[in-house]
Amino acid sequence: MSCTKILLEKGYRVTPQRIMVVDALHSVETHISAEEIFNKLKEKYPYANISTVYRTLELLKELGLAAQIDIGDGIARYHAKEHSKHHHLVCNKCGTIIDLPETELVPLEKALLRNCRFKADLSHLAIFGICSNCQ
């Protein structure tokens, strides 16, 4: 199921700007910042607008089509959710980002539901610490 189809189905308009943001997001396997998406867009369409990029990313996030991670440098990064579900281990020393399969957090998810009756959304999380190289 493509992102644009889901947009249409949910009653959102499929505009050229939105198509270009979706394309840019899917053009990378890893995460990408709004600024980087904006620059890719401008190559094709010089009138591209940064606030529309942010608004589209926000919408994709709401629809569960994109995930946002914050690795602590003040710049939000995004990736298409279909590009594998995983978490991020961010090293506080060297900045390396290690991908962690989502299964690693299933026990925590269950414990929070059992002990706190809290339905945690642990679909994308950044965990900070020190990687094996830097220890």
Next chain:
Amino acid sequence: MSCTKILLEKGYRVTPQRIMVVDALHSVETHISAEEIFNKLKEKYPYANISTVYRTLELLKELGLAAQIDIGDGIARYHAKEHSKHHHLVCNKCGTIIDLPETELVPLEKALLRNCRFKADLSHLAIFGICSNCQ
């Protein structure tokens, strides 16, 4: 051990601005934003400066005296670390923040070290989801 003593010991200066930020941070049991601290400061000392507030909070964080949480509204909040170690469960529907004792995350911490050789710093974390009332 007071914050100001630790500052001195580590070779940092104890300035009036820093004392006031520390006081403001300790004056609340819960978390507080930089803006709120700044407003408290201005009541006492009208020449207070917001960038010094941010820099002091950053320093306290580095020294492990304060913790920062981001509950997803784009505003960073801080609390004195001695005010109990805990995590935050943030409800995506009603915005309620539930405190979670740190022991709840010990199994995850151990699993990450064992499986990924990653020394996670899970001292303060915000976990998003749906609280029991909103489910």
Next chain:
DNA sequence: GATGTAATTGCAAATGGTTGCAATTAATAT
């Protein structure tokens, strides 16, 4: 295909937070 309308965009201004740099000052040595 033309028309109506609500969703979306583009702009400019605002927000929360950070930074470079010259001026000031807390702590140290005298």
Next chain:
DNA sequence: ATATTAATTGCAACCATTTGCAATTACATC
């Protein structure tokens, strides 16, 4: 008590992101 000096502050400019609003446009209906 004074002088020295490196740490800290205050300012203004900057950055990433958000928002209000008027202009535009994708889609639905005829």
